[in-house]
Amino acid sequence: MATDTSAAGHAADAAAAPGMPQLDFSNWGNQIFWLLVTLVVIYFVLSRIALPRIAAVLAERQGTITNDIAAAEQLKAKAAEAEEAYNLALANARTEAQRIVAETKAEIQADLDAATAQADAEIAAKTAESEKAIGEIRAGALESIREVATDTAQEIVTALGGKADADAVKAAVQARMKG
Amino acid sequence: MASEAHGAEEGGLTFHPMDQFQLESFFGDGPIGMFTITNATVWMALAIVCVVAMMVFGSSRRAIVPSRAQSVAELAYGFIYKMVEDVAGKDAVKFFPYIMTLFMFIVFANFLGLIPMSFTTTSHFAVTVVLALLVFVTVTVVGFVKNGASFLALFWVSSAPLALRPVLAVIEIISYFVRPVSHSIRLAGNVMAGHAVIKVFAAFAAALVVNEIPTAVGAIVTPLSILGITALYALEVLVAFIQAYVFAILTCVYLRDALHPSH
Numbered sequence: 001m002a003t004d005t006s007a008a009g010h011a012a013d014a015a016a017a018p019g020m021p022q023l024d025f026s027n028w029g030n031q032i033f034w035l036l037v038t039l040v041v042i043y044f045v046l047s048r049i050a051l052p053r054i055a056a057v058l059a060e061r062q063g064t065i066t067n068d069i070a071a072a073e074q075l076k077a078k079a080a081e082a083e084e085a086y087n088l089a090l091a092n093a094r095t096e097a098q099r100i101v102a103e104t105k106a107e108i109q110a111d112l113d114a115a116t117a118q119a120d121a122e123i124a125a126k127t128a129e130s131e132k133a134i135g136e137i138r139a140g141a142l143e144s145i146r147e148v149a150t151d152t153a154q155e156i157v158t159a160l161g162g163k164a165d166a167d168a169v170k171a172a173v174q175a176r177m178k179g
Numbered sequence: 180m181a182s183e184a185h186g187a188e189e190g191g192l193t194f195h196p197m198d199q200f201q202l203e204s205f206f207g208d209g210p211i212g213m214f215t216i217t218n219a220t221v222w223m224a225l226a227i228v229c230v231v232a233m234m235v236f237g238s239s240r241r242a243i244v245p246s247r248a249q250s251v252a253e254l255a256y257g258f259i260y261k262m263v264e265d266v267a268g269k270d271a272v273k274f275f276p277y278i279m280t281l282f283m284f285i286v287f288a289n290f291l292g293l294i295p296m297s298f299t300t301t302s303h304f305a306v307t308v309v310l311a312l313l314v315f316v317t318v319t320v321v322g323f324v325k326n327g328a329s330f331l332a333l334f335w336v337s338s339a340p341l342a343l344r345p346v347l348a349v350i351e352i353i354s355y356f357v358r359p360v361s362h363s364i365r366l367a368g369n370v371m372a373g374h375a376v377i378k379v380f381a382a383f384a385a386a387l388v389v390n391e392i393p394t395a396v397g398a399i400v401t402p403l404s405i406l407g408i409t410a411l412y413a414l415e416v417l418v419a420f421i422q423a424y425v426f427a428i429l430t431c432v433y434l435r436d437a438l439h440p441s442h
Binding site for chain 2: 022029030034042047049057058
């Protein structure tokens with residue numbers, strides 16, 4: 001067998017030590033010594049260097065995250081404020097615009113009313129003038145008719161061989177025209 | 180029995196399932212004294228190197244947005260820190276570096292032990308007994324320092340009927356002193372058993388090339404053995420982490436008893 005030599009070597013070991021190397025108490029001291037050294041080294045490395053450093057990093061990250069969230073919240077509030085202000089300005093502008101429209105409308109209406117009134121007055125004045133002129137013309141015409149009628153009556157009377165009494169004719173025409 | 184456990188030859192197959200646990204002087208063949216550098220010493224040193232690499236160099240950049248290595252270090256930190264806080268209570272946080280030390284050492288010793296041809300330090304009772312006794316002594320001392328004689332209330336189950344309490348006290352005391360035993364044997368036993376079984380499978384895996392065994396038998400046994408090694412190795416990876424976790428969480432449970440002994 002190829003493994004004869006090593007097997008023989010182990011057989012020698014086996015004779016000295018119990019079956020499980022774990023129960024060979026002769027080397028427990030060695031293992032315990034090196035284990036304690038190992039644990040102390042790991043403990044100091046962890047508690048002095050690694051763990052504080054990682055704790056600091058984690059705390060810093062937590063702080064950064066908290067700060068960032070706070071900043072984001074602040075910005076969000078600012079944005080909401082700005083939106084509110086914008087909406088307010090918009091509403092104000094709208095009311096202002098409506099007010100201006102109403103004012104302008106009222107102004108135009110007033111101007112229009114004034115112009116209409118003036119035009120009415122002018123028209124009324126013109127009408128009155130015209131009526132007066134018509135009245136005068138009519139009066140003139142009546143007078144002329146009376147004269148013409150009197151003259152005509154006198155002429156007719158004369159032509160018929162009578163002697164025209166001016167006053168009588170006048171009175172007759174007058175009476176006729178009244179009737 | 181000795182030759183059977185330590186190394187046996189049957190039908191041409193060579194079984195040395197326990198050889199991997201043999202402590203040997205690392206430099207030369209001399210006898211192992213108290214301070215001799217052995218293979219165990221070397222693998223413990225490698226565990227230190229791994230812990231330093233992961234926890235110190237991994238976190239050396241102190242980045243707000245962590246690199247992969249730093250993430251792993253932070254994950255380990257957060258995992259154990261949360262466990263200590265949740266299981267042992269907020270006032271147990273000052274023992275966190277201690278529990279972290281135990282966990283990191285065990286987890287790296289276990290995983291380094293899974294490297295073929297390596298030496299598994301946590302498979303030795305000398306190691307796990309010391310680890311468990313350290314916890315036991317710490318917990319007992321902390322219990323008495325924090326609570327004085329009222330720490331003994333841990334053994335006096337005040338919620339039980341008065342007649343039962345002495346009986347329960349005896350049981351509680353026994354279970355208290357059995358803690359370090361189960362604590363240490365659980366770890367070493369799990370690790371050792373897994374590694375030994377892998378070695379047994381490994382010996383069977385040679386069936387195909389051993390002259391005394393018919394090739395037909397070897398053709399079946401060898402692939403099955405390799406499959407067995409693979410499956411067991413996967414299981415051992417799981418066990419390596421779980422046993423470290425169990426050791427740490429039990430330490431937390433014991434610590435909670437010490438800090439808050441009332442049931």
